[in-house]
Amino acid sequence: xxxxxxxDLRVHTEILELPAGARKGRRSPGEPLVVDxxxxxxxxxxxxxxxxxxxxxxxxxxxxxxxxxSYQYCRERGSEFLAxxxxxxxxxxxxxxxxxxxxxYCDVHKLSWVSQSEFWERVFWRAVRAGSLIVGFxxxxxxxxxxxxxxxxxxxxxxxxxxxxxxxxxxxxxMREDRCFPRFVITPKDGKGAFYRLTKAVRVSKNRPRVIIxxxxxxxxxxxxxxxxxxxxxxxxxxxxxxLYGLPGKVSxxxxxxxxxxxxxxxxxxxxxxxxxxxxxxxxxxxxxxxKLTPEKAFSPASIAKGYLDAMGIIPPREKFTLGPEILGIxxxxxxxxxxxxxxxxxxxxxxxxxxxxxxxxVNTLMDLWSILTAEQLQxxxxxxxxxxxxxxTTLDRxxxxxxxxxxxxxxxxxxxxxxxxxxxxxxxxTSNIGLNPLTSSVPIWCAGPxxxxxxxxxxxxxxxxxxxxxxxxxxxAGLKSVKLRGLVDIDPRIDDFFKKVIEERARIxxxxxxxxxxxxxxxxxxxxxxxxxxxVNPEKLGNNPKTGKPARAKVRVYAGEDTFEPTSExxxxxxxxxxxxxxxxxxxxxxxxxxxxERAVTDAGGTYLMCDTDSMAVVxxxxxxxxxxxxxxxxxxxxxxxxxxxxxxxxxxxIVTRLDSLNPYGRDAVSEPILKIEKVNSSNGKQRELYGYxxxxxxxxxxxxxxxxxxxxxL
Amino acid sequence: MIEPDPIGNDAREAEHLRKLGPPPHICLxxxxxxxxxxxxxxxxxxxxxxxxxxxxxxxVGGENHDPNLTVLLCRTCHWKVTAGYFxxxxxxxxxxxxxxxRWRKQQARGAFLIALxxxxxxxxxxxxKEIGNDRT
Numbered sequence: 001x002x003x004x005x006x007x008d009l010r011v012h013t014e015i016l017e018l019p020a021g022a023r024k025g026r027r028s029p030g031e032p033l034v035v036d037x038x039x040x041x042x043x044x045x046x047x048x049x050x051x052x053x054x055x056x057x058x059x060x061x062x063x064x065x066x067x068x069x070s071y072q073y074c075r076e077r078g079s080e081f082l083a084x085x086x087x088x089x090x091x092x093x094x095x096x097x098x099x100x101x102x103x104x105y106c107d108v109h110k111l112s113w114v115s116q117s118e119f120w121e122r123v124f125w126r127a128v129r130a131g132s133l134i135v136g137f138x139x140x141x142x143x144x145x146x147x148x149x150x151x152x153x154x155x156x157x158x159x160x161x162x163x164x165x166x167x168x169x170x171x172x173x174x175m176r177e178d179r180c181f182p183r184f185v186i187t188p189k190d191g192k193g194a195f196y197r198l199t200k201a202v203r204v205s206k207n208r209p210r211v212i213i214x215x216x217x218x219x220x221x222x223x224x225x226x227x228x229x230x231x232x233x234x235x236x237x238x239x240x241x242x243x244l245y246g247l248p249g250k251v252s253x254x255x256x257x258x259x260x261x262x263x264x265x266x267x268x269x270x271x272x273x274x275x276x277x278x279x280x281x282x283x284x285x286x287x288x289x290x291x292k293l294t295p296e297k298a299f300s301p302a303s304i305a306k307g308y309l310d311a312m313g314i315i316p317p318r319e320k321f322t323l324g325p326e327i328l329g330i331x332x333x334x335x336x337x338x339x340x341x342x343x344x345x346x347x348x349x350x351x352x353x354x355x356x357x358x359x360x361x362x363v364n365t366l367m368d369l370w371s372i373l374t375a376e377q378l379q380x381x382x383x384x385x386x387x388x389x390x391x392x393x394t395t396l397d398r399x400x401x402x403x404x405x406x407x408x409x410x411x412x413x414x415x416x417x418x419x420x421x422x423x424x425x426x427x428x429x430x431t432s433n434i435g436l437n438p439l440t441s442s443v444p445i446w447c448a449g450p451x452x453x454x455x456x457x458x459x460x461x462x463x464x465x466x467x468x469x470x471x472x473x474x475x476x477x478a479g480l481k482s483v484k485l486r487g488l489v490d491i492d493p494r495i496d497d498f499f500k501k502v503i504e505e506r507a508r509i510x511x512x513x514x515x516x517x518x519x520x521x522x523x524x525x526x527x528x529x530x531x532x533x534x535x536x537v538n539p540e541k542l543g544n545n546p547k548t549g550k551p552a553r554a555k556v557r558v559y560a561g562e563d564t565f566e567p568t569s570e571x572x573x574x575x576x577x578x579x580x581x582x583x584x585x586x587x588x589x590x591x592x593x594x595x596x597x598x599e600r601a602v603t604d605a606g607g608t609y610l611m612c613d614t615d616s617m618a619v620v621x622x623x624x625x626x627x628x629x630x631x632x633x634x635x636x637x638x639x640x641x642x643x644x645x646x647x648x649x650x651x652x653x654x655x656i657v658t659r660l661d662s663l664n665p666y667g668r669d670a671v672s673e674p675i676l677k678i679e680k681v682n683s684s685n686g687k688q689r690e691l692y693g694y695x696x697x698x699x700x701x702x703x704x705x706x707x708x709x710x711x712x713x714x715x716l
Numbered sequence: 717m718i719e720p721d722p723i724g725n726d727a728r729e730a731e732h733l734r735k736l737g738p739p740p741h742i743c744l745x746x747x748x749x750x751x752x753x754x755x756x757x758x759x760x761x762x763x764x765x766x767x768x769x770x771x772x773x774x775x776v777g778g779e780n781h782d783p784n785l786t787v788l789l790c791r792t793c794h795w796k797v798t799a800g801y802f803x804x805x806x807x808x809x810x811x812x813x814x815x816x817x818r819w820r821k822q823q824a825r826g827a828f829l830i831a832l833x834x835x836x837x838x839x840x841x842x843x844x845k846e847i848g849n850d851r852t
Binding site for chain 2: 050073075126
């Protein structure tokens with residue numbers, strides 16, 4: 001049954017005009033740094049010469065009010081930071097008894113101690129002026145709880161803005177914000193990190209007895225939690241981070257009480273010392289990467305991957321290719337994320353859980369996208385007839401031929417007619433999701449080559465192609481240079497396919513030592529550098545118009561396929577430096593094609609699957625195969641009940657895993673495992689076991705095994 | 717010695733460096749590269765505050781040939797550079813012919829750059845020898 005639906009299509013946008021007073025935006029590729037006379041005139045390089053490490057303790061009730069905190073000011077000695085000053089700061093409104101405990105402790109241990117307000121003026125801002133890197137573990141917590149006041153500001157997509165100085169109004173005696181000091185603004189990025197900045201400190205506060213406006217350099221903040229996430233792709237606590245870097249873990253089993261006591265102070269000071277130790281260990285790890293990246297700019301593994309692309313001398317595609325924005329609009333229309341689907345709902349079935357080996361690096365290698373990234377120029381060539389021929393001859397056997405994939409670097413305008421294509425629409429009446437379903441549209445839509453091949457596999461005949469073009473890389477760009485990944489693995493971008501080499505080296509290292517951190521790093525690098533950065537757009541909501549109080553609107557030009565229009569919008573999008581949707585659209589489409597080929601191989605064998613998610617599929621299979629009760633299944637049990645066919649394990653291995661391995665682009669001497677892996681969860685004590693799966697909806701499923709005690713959850 | 721206020725000291729030093737601007741921080745002739753003892757000042761500031769006995773205005777192309785291009789040098793360096801002009805046989809007297817005057821100006825500028833270059837080579841060679849890294 002055809003159900004009429006409005007479908008959503010992605011677009012490429014360019015800002016034509018920002019409203020008066022709005023931020024002029026981030027730097028576009030190639031645009032010189034705009035110098036702000038208020039801050040340091042140069043981008044800082046590497047680590048700073050000094051760091052301020054801080055940690056604070058709060059009450060443990062809902063209010064989490066500051067009790068006290070401690071800090072260590074460290075200077076660089078060789079490649080380490082060593083503390084040269086340590087001190088304690090206490091809440092301005094701390095009770096007299098707690099204050100006495102703190103005072104006595106500081107006297108005994110010869111520590112400097114200051115109030116919360118004094119801490120900001122005499123320690124924090126002076127450290128900032130000294131060019132210090134402000135370091136903490138979960139830094140937004142410490143900054144926000146040490147601040148004197150704060151509020152949520154909806155401007156620029158929302159941020160926390162903190163007051164750090166106050167003064168007593170000369171007339172009223174009330175404590176007021178001192179605008180001679182900047183505000184500290186923290187913009188949450190995601191669960192892993194945040195952006196930090198200072199506001200201008202130029203306004204003279206009324207009734208302020210003295211006015212001293214200092215110039216502050218751009219603030220540098222490094223949250224070790226974020227930095228470790230970037231380096232290790234692991235979300236850690238201070239304890240697990242210390243363990244990860246081989247540092248002493250928790251010294252005692254002390255738990256914060258939310259009250260000032262000697263034990264609490266010792267606990268806090270120990271945490272700061274451990275943070276300094278962790279900082280030095282993380283620094284050694286970070287400095288092992290021969291990339292030009294400052295620690296405060298390392299937000300995720302993708303930041304490290306981008307650093308390596310820069311280190312190899314690769315110029316970001318939009319800076320070197322003379323492509324019009326129309327091509328980006330077409331590619332964005334064809335772009336969808338990974339495929340996630342639940343095929344069998346609310347019915348437990350036996351499964352073999354499979355997973356493609358490093359899917360995105362693999363499709364990068366199969367389509368040879370590295371030749372595009374390292375090309376001097378990229379040409380757009382008409383390929384309408386070529387694409388029609390290619391699609392008309394598409395079979396699963398051709399898709400399983402590695403050479404076929406290099407021909408898939410094209411985009412085509414098609415008129416869908418019951419063609420199975422990824423469609424973004426409102427399926428549940430609430431949110432916009434992507435579904436892979438038959439689509440019929442009288443309006444032509446641009447699609448990526450691999451998606452059209454997948455649609456042909458499903459339907460058995462190709463979609464109607466109106467026109468098509470292909471991407472043709474021309475020559476190698478100048479200035480490419482080899483780099484040693486983590487100082488150990490040589491990559492020459494002129495000769496090597498980066499993604500292929502990284503996966504091969506990872507397999508070699510892992511074979512020698514499964515727990516070698518270098519192998520893990522290479523996995524992170526290949527995955528982080530293979531896709532997301534090419535479709536990085538940072539949306540930002542404009543603030544209110546200061547005159548009217550209404551939301552300000554920017555004039556933008558929208559490229560939707562070949563159409564353009566110029567609406568106004570409360571939101572603007574700033575593309576990342578490596579943003580290049582043609583590559584991103586091809587990668588995700590190729591990932592979906594791998595799943596389509598797998599699905600076809602499964603159905604050719606008479607089987608079906610429980611679910612699939614981006615690079616994995618749970619194939620319905622059991623040791624000996626046979627029918628499994630399942631409402632809506634195409635088969636029937638002897639009692640007449642509906643059923644699906646479970647493939648025997650041997651058939652999964654022979655007809656699916658072995659068949660798809662013809663696509664393996666890696667050297668057999670390096671990567672011995674098949675491209676479609678039967679995951680470890682399928683085995684117990686080195687032997688394959690019966691695994692079951694239960695799905696509710698896309699991305700909501702559980703894998704479990706049956707034991708004598710009942711069910712054992714093996715994965716979610 | 718216990719440093720009572722390391723943060724304050726570092727803040728002062730960092731502000732001093734910011735005022736100096738981006739590196740390199742080095743005196744063109746003396747080769748002093750400790751940024752703490754260097755100041756970035758305008759010519760007008762120097763002329764107004766520094767006694768003329770300490771710093772002198774050197775005409776790079778010769779005062780008679782090119783009165784506009786000047787640099788500030790200490791007396792010793794000024795003497796050395798001027799002596800270098802004479803050693804190179806450059807006539808520093810006024811030349812009424814404009815073409816000849818231009819050539820003499822170029823000669824003087826060239827001699828200045830040679831002196832500067834030789835000074836830099838000598839300085840860097842000494843530095844390399846000091847750290848035992850001289851392969852020559």
